[in-house]
Amino acid sequence: MVWKWIAGIALACSMLPAGVGFAGDIEGSSDHPVLGRFPTATIRAYEVREFDAAILPAGRIDDGEAPGELLEVEGKVTRIGYRIAGKHSALEVMRNYEHALSQAGFETLFACGNHEDCGIDMMAFISNSGRIRPPGFGDAFFGETAERALLASRSDADGNVHIFLHVIEDTANKRTVLYQQVVEAAVLETDQVKVLQADELERSLKRQGHVAVPGVYFDTGKAEVEPESEAALAEMAKLLEAYPELRVYVVGHTDNVGSLDSNVALSQARAAAVAGALSGSYGIDGARLIAKGVASLVPVTSNADETGRSRNRRVELVAQ
Numbered sequence: 001m002v003w004k005w006i007a008g009i010a011l012a013c014s015m016l017p018a019g020v021g022f023a024g025d026i027e028g029s030s031d032h033p034v035l036g037r038f039p040t041a042t043i044r045a046y047e048v049r050e051f052d053a054a055i056l057p058a059g060r061i062d063d064g065e066a067p068g069e070l071l072e073v074e075g076k077v078t079r080i081g082y083r084i085a086g087k088h089s090a091l092e093v094m095r096n097y098e099h100a101l102s103q104a105g106f107e108t109l110f111a112c113g114n115h116e117d118c119g120i121d122m123m124a125f126i127s128n129s130g131r132i133r134p135p136g137f138g139d140a141f142f143g144e145t146a147e148r149a150l151l152a153s154r155s156d157a158d159g160n161v162h163i164f165l166h167v168i169e170d171t172a173n174k175r176t177v178l179y180q181q182v183v184e185a186a187v188l189e190t191d192q193v194k195v196l197q198a199d200e201l202e203r204s205l206k207r208q209g210h211v212a213v214p215g216v217y218f219d220t221g222k223a224e225v226e227p228e229s230e231a232a233l234a235e236m237a238k239l240l241e242a243y244p245e246l247r248v249y250v251v252g253h254t255d256n257v258g259s260l261d262s263n264v265a266l267s268q269a270r271a272a273a274v275a276g277a278l279s280g281s282y283g284i285d286g287a288r289l290i291a292k293g294v295a296s297l298v299p300v301t302s303n304a305d306e307t308g309r310s311r312n313r314r315v316e317l318v319a320q
Contacts, residue, residue: 014027020174030281032078032182034161035100038093041178045081045288052077056151057126057162058110060119067125071109075163075186084176090167093176094148097165106152106163117145122149123152126166194222195231197237201317205239212250212300216274223269225277236317237282247288249318250275256296256310268293274315290320 022042023172029046031037040078059069084093098108146169149217153162160184170177195215196204204211215232218225225233240246252271254263271291279286301308 040085041082044083047079049077051188061125062119063120064121064125073183076184078182080180082178088176090146090148092168101152106154107161108152110151112149118183201239212314212316216315223273224271240284247320250291251316252293253314255304255312267295293318
């Protein structure tokens, strides 16, 4: 994907080049390649997701529980929280970004220039709708905050790019805070998970005494089985119906994020939820199912990165 880099714009304070890490940034972070940073800015919150949904304000927000106009887009999502040291107003920062985006061919979809125009719940909505908490939001006072927001987009050969910016003056700490979301068009790889058929589950159980069942989904930190798990549950039920003498442990596994005690409880609750779904929705005799949670004690690979952690979060059937 080819981007127009934004650098060297002749304003009072020009944007610094994109795609570069700076001293003071949190480890592993960098600017997004499409958009540079304001001088004196450091990255204090950072997240990149190869495919995710982002809910971007496209109008004022007066009620975070029932927000008004929103734009929900999917793709590669980069979320960055900057702290800008020095006496730089929200207006100065946003004008620089507006100019840079205009020069790069972005069209403004929504903009607000003060706390009243943005809506009384704009900050609360942003803080609660993303997966990272923008730095400084907890320190800023509504009555003393200068606030500006901007939603812009550009269409490229590879698809749409959306950028949302929110700037506040954190007067309590004498700094300016910028929250940036960039959503790039991305193709979702839908063939990464295969639901094992009942006969494949049976062969693995017979050969090795246990089998991991892909396609069982839970929300982060939760134990409710997601509706997308139906296909995997159905194959487990077919297996148990085809072999009425078979008794299994339903074993829940987690990664090592969080305390061992909390992960033991979570994995136990998830295993129980799967066993409950098999007996409650598919009529499998509950006496044939024993739920056990083992947390992160039996990993299949390292928990050092998200790829490994995602493999370790799983549900297994183990022959009794």
